[in-house]
Amino acid sequence: xxxxxxxxxxxxxxxxxxxxxxxxxxxxxxxxxxxxxxxxxxxxxxxxxxxxxxxxxxxxxxxxxxxxxxxxxxxxxxxxxxxxxxxxxxxxxxxxxxxxxxxxxxxxxxxxxxxxxxxxxxxxxxxxxxxxxxxxxxxxxxxxxxxxxxxxxxxxxxxxxxxxxxxxxxxxxxxxxxxxxxxxxxxxxxxxxxxxxxxxxxxxxxxxxxxxxxxxxxxxxxxxxxxxxxxxxxxxxxxxxxxxxxxxxxxxxxxxxxxxxxxxxxxxxxxxxxxxxxxxxxxxxxxxxxxxxxxxxxxxxxxxxxxxxxxxxxxxxxxxxxxxxxxxxxxxxxxxxxxxxxxxxxxxxxxxxxxxxxxxxxxxxxxxxxxxxxxxxxxxxxxxxxxxxxxxxxxxxxxxxxxxxxxxxxxxxxxxxxxxxxxxxxxxxxxxxxxxxxxxxxxxxxxxxxxxxxxxxxxxxxxxxxxxxxxxxxxxxxxxxxxxxxxxxxxxxxxxxxxx
Numbered sequence: 411x412x413x414x415x416x417x418x419x420x421x422x423x424x425x426x427x428x429x430x431x432x433x434x435x436x437x438x439x440x441x442x443x444x445x446x447x448x449x450x451x452x453x454x455x456x457x458x459x460x461x462x463x464x465x466x467x468x469x470x471x472x473x474x475x476x477x478x479x480x481x482x483x484x485x486x487x488x489x490x491x492x493x494x495x496x497x498x499x500x501x502x503x504x505x506x507x508x509x510x511x512x513x514x515x516x517x518x519x520x521x522x523x524x525x526x527x528x529x530x531x532x533x534x535x536x537x538x539x540x541x542x543x544x545x546x547x548x549x550x551x552x553x554x555x556x557x558x559x560x561x562x563x564x565x566x567x568x569x570x571x572x573x574x575x576x577x578x579x580x581x582x583x584x585x586x587x588x589x590x591x592x593x594x595x596x597x598x599x600x601x602x603x604x605x606x607x608x609x610x611x612x613x614x615x616x617x618x619x620x621x622x623x624x625x626x627x628x629x630x631x632x633x634x635x636x637x638x639x640x641x642x643x644x645x646x647x648x649x650x651x652x653x654x655x656x657x658x659x660x661x662x663x664x665x666x667x668x669x670x671x672x673x674x675x676x677x678x679x680x681x682x683x684x685x686x687x688x689x690x691x692x693x694x695x696x697x698x699x700x701x702x703x704x705x706x707x708x709x710x711x712x713x714x715x716x717x718x719x720x721x722x723x724x725x726x727x728x729x730x731x732x733x734x735x736x737x738x739x740x741x742x743x744x745x746x747x748x749x750x751x752x753x754x755x756x757x758x759x760x761x762x763x764x765x766x767x768x769x770x771x772x773x774x775x776x777x778x779x780x781x782x783x784x785x786x787x788x789x790x791x792x793x794x795x796x797x798x799x800x801x802x803x804x805x806x807x808x809x810x811x812x813x814x815x816x817x818x819x820x821x822x823x824x825x826x827x828x829x830x831x832x833x834x835x836x837x838x839x840x841x842x843x844x845x846x847x848x849x850x851x852x853x854x855x856x857x858x859x860x861x862x863x864x865x866x867x868x869x870x871x872x873x874x875x876x877x878x879x880x881x882x883x884x885x886x887x888x889x890x891x892x893x894x895x896x897x898x899x900x901x902x903x904x905x906x907x908x909x910x
Contacts, residue, residue: 498654498696500647501704502877503591505843506584508577508663508689509892510553516686517550518543518910520559528672529562530735535674542683544907547807547828551896552686552835557667570606570667571615573687577663578612579619581691584890589693591657593620598658600646602631602638602839604868605728605738606665616661627653635726635867636803638662639690639839640875644711650696657697663689664838671737678729678737684806688837688844706877709860710762714755714872722747726868745812751872752816752864756793759874763796763860793817797876798859800824801845803866804831813864829900834892839865844892848900851893853885 456464521543525536557569578601586593599622601613611630616622629645631638639662646658666685671678695704716722725741761769768791775789800823802813810831814824826845830837834844842863849855859879866872885897893900 498651499701500650500708501695501697501700501880502706502708503657503693503695503700503704504585504588505690505692505705505846506581506588507691507840507843507847507892508580508687510687514553514555514687515551516554516559518908521683522910524559524561527561530672530674532674535676535679538676539679539683540910542680544910545807546683547810547831547904548684548686548835549832549902551833555667555687558670563670563672565668565670567608567668570665571608573667574603574606574608574612574615574663574665575619577665577687577689578616578661578691581661581663581689582616582620582659585659585691585693591659591693593622595657596622596626596659597653597656598646598649599626599628599661600631600642600658601629601661601663602634602642603663603665604633604635604638604838605669606667607632612661633868635869635871636664636805636836636838636841637865637867637871637873639842640711640863640865640873641713641867641871642839643692643694643708643875644713644873646694647708647711650694653696655697657693657695657700660692660694661689662692662839662843664840669738671735673731673733673735673737675731675737675739677739677741678731678735680740681738684836686835686837688834688840690840690843692843701880704880705855705883706861707880709876709878710759711875712755712759712762712873714751714758716747716751716754716870716872722751722870725870745808747870748809748866748872749812749816751866751870752813755864755872755874756791759876760791763862763876764791764793765795768792768795790816790818793862794819794823796860797862798856799826799849799854799861801842801849801861801863802827803864804828804834804841804845805836805866807831809866825901828904829902832902832904833896833900839867841865847891848893848897850883851885851891851897853883855879855883857882 522536522540525531525539555569555573557563557565557573585591599613599616601616603612606612607630613628613630617626617628627649631642631645634641639660642660642662646660650656650658664685666687671682673679694708721743725744725747727739728736729739730736760772764772771789772791775786779786800819802810802824804810804827810824810827813819826848829848830841830844834841837844842865846861846863849861857879861877861879863875863877864872865874
């Protein structure tokens with residue numbers, strides 16, 4: 411009989427833990443440790459001198475009036491230049507989300523019944539959709555617009571506009587109620603919706619509904635995929651840098667009514683199984699008066715565009731199938747391309763947010779691979795050292811799984827993404843805000859916490875934003891929000907396969 415395995419060396423693991431903690435503390439506070447003995451030596455040397463010696467030292471430094479005035483002018487000039495040239499802080503005052511009516515909810519059974527009864531369906535297509543839905547990570551309470559649930563589906567321009575008005579106006583009304591902002595006080599309006607771009611534009615629809623000012627700066631972004639929400643944030647941030655004492659409303663949504671695929675190609679049926687209704691409205695401001703009440707301050711936005719590569723450019727595209735049906739085609743190498751885009755994005759983001767200890771380890775790993783052995787395993791920075799919360803685009807279970815593995819995140823750190831996917835589905839560019847709302851509704855957002863939002867979109871793009879929490883968010887502040895009636899039921903267990 412084989413001897414039992416030796417017990418784990420807990421003492422060694424504990425020692426290693428404290429070695430790592432000591433290393434991080436030493437590197438991150440290197441300048442303090444360097445300056446401390448110098449400051450201490452100067453202080454001791456000063457204390458050792460007599461008052462007469464100090465007086466003689468001061469007298470030996472001969473300063474004329476011109477020297478004093480010049481020095482004072484230089485200090486004032488440098489201070490003024492610094493104050494005028496530094497970027498204006500951009501605050502997120504609050505955000506509001508669309509909660510679909512209960513009558514719009516689509517259960518698994520209802521979705522599959524509709525798939526079977528659709529005149530353009532065939533057994534192979536129905537079986538494929540069932541397999542995707544079983545492994546999707548979606549729950550039974552996601553929502554679709556009524557036009558898609560008709561048999562046969564009857565998408566048209568009027569019904570698409572009705573969906574747009576319902577989602578966008580609901581978000582705007584909620585944002586106005588939560589923040590107290592008057593529509594006529596809005597200086598900048600940015601709206602993104604990838605696949606529905608009517609004339610007049612959706613921004614014009616908002617301006618008309620709320621009778622906004624004639625000099626409002628409005629922008630309507632389309633065709634930019636699920637990461638367009640952060641592109642809108644970046645655009646609003648840049649505009650706020652050039653317009654002092656201003657605010658901006660950013661609206662992110664995807665209108666599904668005209669974009670349901672009514673064909674048989676598997677690569678184009680996948681979005682039908684994942685995408686659901688959703689929308690978000692966000693109020694940004696650079697006004698000092700909004701600093702105290704704002705929830706977050708925008709720290710960084712990093713955008714990565716891999717469109718120069720043909721495979722990246724074509725991996726998500728709107729196309730016609732062989733029968734002329736229009737839909738979104740997702741290529742099989744999508745996850746590999748998303749991984750490369752993420753690497754490029756975090757290479758830029760890392761130096762901005764990672765502590766010095768992690769940057770040093772990454773640099774040593776890179777030098778070792780280049781100069782010693784190219785087969786060395788590259789060190790993956792520990793982004794858990796830089797962020798307290800993660801909002802990963804809820805594009806599907808595979809997206810969340812891949813990012814959790816790549817960034818070595820815990821189950822709790824991807825909980826907001828998984829639960830948002832389960833409750834609301836893939837709501838495209840607004841999914842990041844449902845995740846942020848989940849964290850707030852759980853009462854986990856504390857003053858000083860840093861949040862990392864990561865989104866992917868067609869083109870191919872990987873965009874990310876970092877927010878710093880400006881004040882502790884009371885979980886009751888989200889009463890009436892999309893999670894209000896179900897937050898205590900989450901998190902829920904999501905099996906790998908839900909048999910239908």
